[in-house]
Amino acid sequence: MMSRLLSLRDSREATARTARRSAWWQRALPRGQSLVTAIPYGWLLLFFLVPFLFVLQISFSDVEIASPPYRALLSRAEDVVSLVLNFGNYRYIFGDPLYFDAYLSSLYMAGVTTLICLVVGYPIAYTIARAPEAKRNTLLMLVMLPFWTSFLVRVYAWMGILDNEGLLNQALLSLGLIGEPLQLMHTQLSVQIVMVYAYLPFMILPLFSNLVKLDGRLLEASADLGCRPWQTFLRVTLPLSKNGVIAGSMLVFIPAVGEFVIPELVGTPESLMIGKVLWMEFFDNNNWPMAASVTIVMVALLIAPIVYLHKREEKALARAAQR
Amino acid sequence: MAESSLHQAAKTAGAKSYLQIVDVVKKFGDNTVVDHINLSIAKNDIFALLGSSGCGKSTLLRMLAGMETPTSGKIILDGEDITALAPYERPINMMFQSYALFPHMTVAQNIAFGLKQDRLSRSDIAERVERMLELVQMKKYAHRKPYQLSGGQQQRVALARSLAKRPKLLLLDEPLGALDKKLRQQTQLELVNMIEQVGVTCIMVTHDQEEAMTMAGRIGIMSEGQLLQVATPGEIYEHPNCRFTAEFIGETNLFGGHVVEDEPDHVCIHSTELPRPVRVGHGITGTMGMPVWLSLRPERVGVSRRQPVASGNWAAGTVGDIAYLGGFSIFHVRLDSGKVVKASVPATHWREEAAPTWNEPVFVSWTDNDAVVLTQ
Numbered sequence: 069m070m071s072r073l074l075s076l077r078d079s080r081e082a083t084a085r086t087a088r089r090s091a092w093w094q095r096a097l098p099r100g101q102s103l104v105t106a107i108p109y110g111w112l113l114l115f116f117l118v119p120f121l122f123v124l125q126i127s128f129s130d131v132e133i134a135s136p137p138y139r140a141l142l143s144r145a146e147d148v149v150s151l152v153l154n155f156g157n158y159r160y161i162f163g164d165p166l167y168f169d170a171y172l173s174s175l176y177m178a179g180v181t182t183l184i185c186l187v188v189g190y191p192i193a194y195t196i197a198r199a200p201e202a203k204r205n206t207l208l209m210l211v212m213l214p215f216w217t218s219f220l221v222r223v224y225a226w227m228g229i230l231d232n233e234g235l236l237n238q239a240l241l242s243l244g245l246i247g248e249p250l251q252l253m254h255t256q257l258s259v260q261i262v263m264v265y266a267y268l269p270f271m272i273l274p275l276f277s278n279l280v281k282l283d284g285r286l287l288e289a290s291a292d293l294g295c296r297p298w299q300t301f302l303r304v305t306l307p308l309s310k311n312g313v314i315a316g317s318m319l320v321f322i323p324a325v326g327e328f329v330i331p332e333l334v335g336t337p338e339s340l341m342i343g344k345v346l347w348m349e350f351f352d353n354n355n356w357p358m359a360a361s362v363t364i365v366m367v368a369l370l371i372a373p374i375v376y377l378h379k380r381e382e383k384a385l386a387r388a389a390q391r
Numbered sequence: 392m393a394e395s396s397l398h399q400a401a402k403t404a405g406a407k408s409y410l411q412i413v414d415v416v417k418k419f420g421d422n423t424v425v426d427h428i429n430l431s432i433a434k435n436d437i438f439a440l441l442g443s444s445g446c447g448k449s450t451l452l453r454m455l456a457g458m459e460t461p462t463s464g465k466i467i468l469d470g471e472d473i474t475a476l477a478p479y480e481r482p483i484n485m486m487f488q489s490y491a492l493f494p495h496m497t498v499a500q501n502i503a504f505g506l507k508q509d510r511l512s513r514s515d516i517a518e519r520v521e522r523m524l525e526l527v528q529m530k531k532y533a534h535r536k537p538y539q540l541s542g543g544q545q546q547r548v549a550l551a552r553s554l555a556k557r558p559k560l561l562l563l564d565e566p567l568g569a570l571d572k573k574l575r576q577q578t579q580l581e582l583v584n585m586i587e588q589v590g591v592t593c594i595m596v597t598h599d600q601e602e603a604m605t606m607a608g609r610i611g612i613m614s615e616g617q618l619l620q621v622a623t624p625g626e627i628y629e630h631p632n633c634r635f636t637a638e639f640i641g642e643t644n645l646f647g648g649h650v651v652e653d654e655p656d657h658v659c660i661h662s663t664e665l666p667r668p669v670r671v672g673h674g675i676t677g678t679m680g681m682p683v684w685l686s687l688r689p690e691r692v693g694v695s696r697r698q699p700v701a702s703g704n705w706a707a708g709t710v711g712d713i714a715y716l717g718g719f720s721i722f723h724v725r726l727d728s729g730k731v732v733k734a735s736v737p738a739t740h741w742r743e744e745a746a747p748t749w750n751e752p753v754f755v756s757w758t759d760n761d762a763v764v765l766t767q
């Protein structure tokens with residue numbers, strides 16, 4: 069191993085030397101590989117970082133009756149450029165329990181959605197991944213089938229199912245299981261059901277692409293060493309699919325936190341979620357700076373755990389390499 | 392030689408067999424992959440299943456491990472019928488062809504994997520892992536992940552993992568197949584030493600005859616799902632029982648012919664490829680006139696310029712190719728019948744005179760005890 073590390077370093081030094089030897093203009097131009105990696109970075113820069121900076125800027129501004137309805141941060145009066153930052157929005161967000169509650173209920177809702185999606189999606193992804201190759205594509209198509217119809221139409225369909233006169237209540241009534249219709253629509257439950265439904269494919273797909281790579285011989289080795297199937301699952305399959313679980317959970321959790329449409333259409337009017345708050349600040353109150361501040365806090369809430377997880381992973385890798 | 396082989400056979404039959412494979416058949420659909428195999432193996436034997444790729448060796452091994460279920464037949468280990476047991480219930484461990492080490496675990500965790508399943512105490516596990524690491528000389532690497540190891544090191548970890556539970560039977564599927572040739576030769580005896588050190592009954596599967604001959608005490612030759620011959624490496628080489636085995640193991644000259652004289656202590660075979668009947672100094676179970684094959688190993692064939700005085704067991708020809716291999720040379724002698732006979736002659740044979748060269752007329756000869764009659 070030692071020698072392998074050494075040889076690795078040698079080869080790296082060798083490439084460094086050739087790089088040093090090449091002409092200045094060759095060095096100035098990005099090489100093929102860095103060009104390729106530059107594309108996704110450029111994409112993120114253009115469509116994430118730039119809009120984010122706009123929003124960040126607006127969040128430190130004040131409302132103004134103008135178009136757009138906020139004051140520019142930089143102003144010029146008599147050759148003096150002045151920068152005025154307004155932290156009032158943030159103070160307001162942290163001061164008013166309404167926002168805190170909205171964040172909390174959104175995080176809670178997204179968390180529960182993620183958990184249910186994981187519990188429901190994992191067996192589905194596992195079954196598809198273990199299915200014979202010929203069947204796999206058909207099953208994957210079925211998972212993605214809902215995307216062929218508009219999201220709104222699908223939510224309306226759920227309204228038709230969960231309504232007091234909806235399919236579910238009628239079925240339960242005609243079976244005699246209930247005496248009068250259950251109040252399903254406009255409850256936390258209905259929001260939860262529709263959110264799980266809407267986000268499930270985003271859990272299944274990354275899990276599938278992870279599980280399909282799982283080497284069947286590892287499962288056989290585990291059985292050979294004395295593990296029953298469920299023990300093999302806990303000791304081999306689950307740890308090895310960690311990255312799929314993380315990817316799927318993020319793909320569900322992050323958009324679910326800001327979800328606006330589902331609570332609006334099937335939720336209760338009194339439970340306020342952060343997506344709804346955003347909407348109200350933006351469109352009802354026409355308060356762009358406040359809406360921007362709400363967004364920035366939400367992004368910060370989402371990014372913090374991701375950065376933490378990433379750092380921990382890096383440290384673990386570094387520790388492994390040191391040994 | 393024939394006597395000692397009989398003696399050996401009697402001995403192995405007499406030894407109490409530890410593992411018994413009784414009339415095992417495995418079919419995948421209509422495809423019979425393992426075809427009525429019977430085999431018994433004594434305790435602490437190292438047994439090799441040798442056969443070309445696709446002959447069903449791995450399938451037989453996987454049935455022993457419990458990963459495939461026999462279509463019919465029984466497997467008995469240490470007096471217990473294990474045919475219906477699940478892999479995790481069998482006191483058998485396997486070292487996989489590709490090692491199948493758990494990539495998310497360190498070397499030590501891989502070795503401890505099966506022990507945790509046995510509900511051993513933490514200190515017992517640590518001690519056994521330690522001992523296994525010592526056995527395979529991987530102590531320094533206990534905390535590495537598999538991807539940080541070379542092929543040879545991975546192989547040793549896989550061995551340690553499969554030995555850690557002290558199985559009654561150790562299965563090795565192409566144990567050295569993933570290593571390059573040089574490392575493979577080095578590792579063969581090392582592996583045998585480790586297995587003998589712990590004293591475990593072992594069945595290995597390989598398509599490499601050198602590997603089987605070096606490592607195993609007994610070898611079973613497999614072809615198309617059938618077990619053709621089971622014997623020690625020496626017996627298999629000197630007394631193959633069929634044409635497939637004779638050709639599969641080492642080099643040989645084969646002559647088609649039929650029996651013209653059948654006595655208890657010798658037979659004479661007439662072959663159109665040889666000028667006169669060949670006398671072979673062992674009896675066969677056969678009848679007059681039955682078609683047979685003669686197998687004559689190259690190192691049993693002598694080459695000389697003088698015509699042999701014996702009445703039989705020689706033929707005239709001319710030297711075709713000569714492969715010079717240092718300690719010995721292989722002469723390809725073309726007989727008058729057109730048949731080419733390979734003769735491997737040690738260099739020391741040519742002390743008095745120069746070795747024959749291309750196109751020189753020579754005589755090839757052998758004794759009564761050199762040729763083997765194959766009735767199948």
Ligand SMILES: Nc1ncnc2c1ncn2[C@@H]1O[C@H](COP(=O)(O)OP(=O)(O)O)[C@@H](O)[C@H]1O
Pocket residue numbers: 419424442443444445446447448449450451
């Ligand atoms: N699960 C299976 N399904 C169908 N055919 C199989 C299966 N496993 C093995 N076979 C077939 O059985 C034959 C023997 O395979 P195997 O035992 O792996 O051979 P070997 O190990 O001797 O190379 C091959 O022709 C292979 O295609």
Ligand SMILES: [Mg+2]
Pocket residue numbers: 448449
């Ligand atoms: Mg095989």
